[in-house]
Amino acid sequence: MANPIKMRAKLKGEVTEVKALMSHPMETGRRKDKATEKLIPAHFIQEVVCTWQEKEVMKALWSGGVSKNPYIAFRFKGAKKGETVQLAWTDNKGESGSAATEIK
Structure with missing residues (x-):
């Protein structure tokens, strides 16, 4: 999959907020063609x-x-500007995607 994750991370006070958009079909197995x-x-x-x-x-x-194409947002404490966060996913077919971004 091309460019499977778009993400950003921003430090707000002591909390880093991460937002990510993942490209994926997300089929349930219950939908008919x-x-x-x-x-x-x-x-x-x-x-x-x-x-x-x-x-x-x-x-x-x-x-x-x-x-x-799921979107996820979460927060964590302890990071500093300039550090890197990594996000990775794995699906039920063994495919995966990952991305890293610098905390702004």
């Missing part, structure tokens, strides 16, 4: 992990109930 009337196979992100300074600061476990 209109042309063939067959079910579209499930294809969804199962795990999203954010790390900073080699520490896990956020972990989400998802299922097929999350919408296409």
Whole structure:
């Protein structure tokens, strides 16, 4: 998948706010293809992990109930401007995506 994650991180006082938009079809496995009337196979992100300074600061476990191209926002304490945060996802088909951004 091309450019699977767009993200940014901004320090506000002592709290870093991370926002990310992930490109992914997020198929539940329950929707039918209109042309063939067959079910579209499930294809969804199962795990999203954010790390900073080699520490896990956020972990989400998802299922097929999350919408296409999911957006996530969260906050954590302890970071400084100029440091880097990384976000990675893995889906139920073994595909993955990752991105890193500097905290502004």
